[in-house]
Amino acid sequence: MTFKINIKLLLLFTIITICFSCTEKKKALKKKEETKVGSVYTMQPYENNLPDLKSSEKKRLQQTIENFYNKKYIPNDFSGSILVAKNGHIIYENYRGMSNFEEKKAISSETPLHIASLSKVLTANAIFLLIDSKKITLDQKVNTILDDFPYPEITIRTLLNHRSGLRNYSYFTDKKIIWNQKDTLQNKDLIPVINKNNVNLEYKTDTHFAYCNTNYAFLALIIEKITKMDYRTAMKKLIFEPLGMKNTFVFDYKKGTKNNSQSYKGNKIKYAYNYLDGIYGDKNIYSTPRDLLKFDMATYNNSFLNKKLLAEVYKGYSYESKGTRNYGLGIRMLEWEDGKKMFYHNGWWHGSTAAYIKLKDEKATLICISNKYTRCTYKLKLLSSLFGDYPFEIKSKEEGLE
Template identity: 80%
Template structure:
């Protein structure tokens, strides 16, 4: 009798387990569906509970970072934003200078600054969301999406990893004054201009690496074509809004030219806008370190991208020449012989410079954005050695960084 009761109990528990499993699967599917914009997955915030650095270690890190900041940025009269975080928790941040020197508009934690080519990381992410949503394929030819695109063998992947062979739009529109610089250049002008002027490729697609802004201007057009939204709206709905990046937006020259933070030379002379200032995808995203930290942490969410696609993002594609630098899908990297990698992206447009470092193994995030020209922005990489075994040496108080 007892044996029969146990069998019944076992069957009952099995049924409960099956039902629970089905319920959890339905919840997971529902959650994924709720992250869609139309039929495209949008990003989800990181929902994990990662520990903060303990108080003693945090104090030591803050002292070292403060010394670094005083040594590198203060002498350059830095104007911008600076943040270092671990596991999504801010260890150190600093905001100084002016978003607009003429109007004494002070830079704060909520002041969006032009992140220049760091915008490529976000454009690549939107493209990857389209791929993960099966709206396009990574190795799909661009001319099957943008039907008037004149090059046969360029794929989405070769746009993402800068192996397309495209020429830089800032050069071929400037050559021989073929573009009237009184007219603002737009993304939509690129294909007609290329066809009209018979602009040839620099090299055969996927034969070598050449960093080129044109790649990302075309990725922005792909995003628009597939989402049926303008790039500004698509980025807002796919990335900025879901992650509550409330101080991040895509710049529009007519709308934001006078109100956005300005860009300056090292001597505080303001850069005037020119005919290239309305091209987006490769640049023209304004953001803050806190918002970019939200983005960085969201890339650790298991629902960010499928595992196979994620592996494609963080691997190098260009090995034609020896060296430690490489490029993945929308991210730069150092690759060392011991297998260690460091992921990053820098930016520079007019007087604005930016640096974003993603230490995946340690879940550390380093961000620096300046709106007054300085190359010291890129020295941020020296702080990576505080979190892991990275070959960038922090010198003593009386020594310079090399």
């Protein structure tokens, strides 16, 4: 008799769970339909309130991180910003140095700094929104989107995971016979330059991994072609505005550089802008740790992307060489034999360096941005051991992730 009752209760619980799940899916779908720009889904702020740490635990972590910061960053005369959060709640943040040393403009929580290749993470997510909106497909050939694109085997996926075989644009436009460096190179120039000079692939598409900025310059062009908006506007409408990233923008070389945070060598000599500063998608986004935290948390929304696409984002694609390092779609990753993964992306452009670490299992976010060249930015990974079973020690002398 008890067994029959338990079976009935189990069936009732299963039915209720299924109904609840279906209701939640319908709500998520409705939410996505309501938050579109034209016919393209936009990112939305994280909709759940996750618990904050207990005050005693937070205080312990703050003290540990503060000691780490004082030991690793202060001696390097760090100029920039750092933030560590759990469940979207900020545990620790620090801002020091100058966005402009000549004019003595101090860096604060609202000071946008150049995030260099962290821009790739944001560009990739704009592409995911287009895929999720059924405007393009992950394995669509690029030459079906961009006119005169000369490489028939390259797909959107192989741009995202750096397996396209493309040459880095900075390696073939540095020759005067190919490009006059007095002129600022722009994304729209890449296809004409490649075709005019018969620039071949560096290797056959999808045979191995090779990190290449050109991939993301073309992804930016795809965003423009599909949305019928320039990249700056598309990123603003699809990601920055919906998430309330008020201090995030795409750099516009044509509007001048005076009001932007400057970039410096380690000895505080300012970097001059050059002919490559007009390319976007792979770089040229300015942001703050607080804004990037909003972005990171938004990726945990049930309504963010369909599960199939999300699974494609966070898996490794390149196993030609043994080791823990790999690359997903728009995100670097470390994979260990026990199945543990850590997702991250670093950046470096002129004197600006940046690090973003996403601990998915623990919902912890670590962000560091510097506008005066230093490699201590990349030591941020050592703090991951505070949140999970990651093989790093705070006392380690490692310089960090490449």
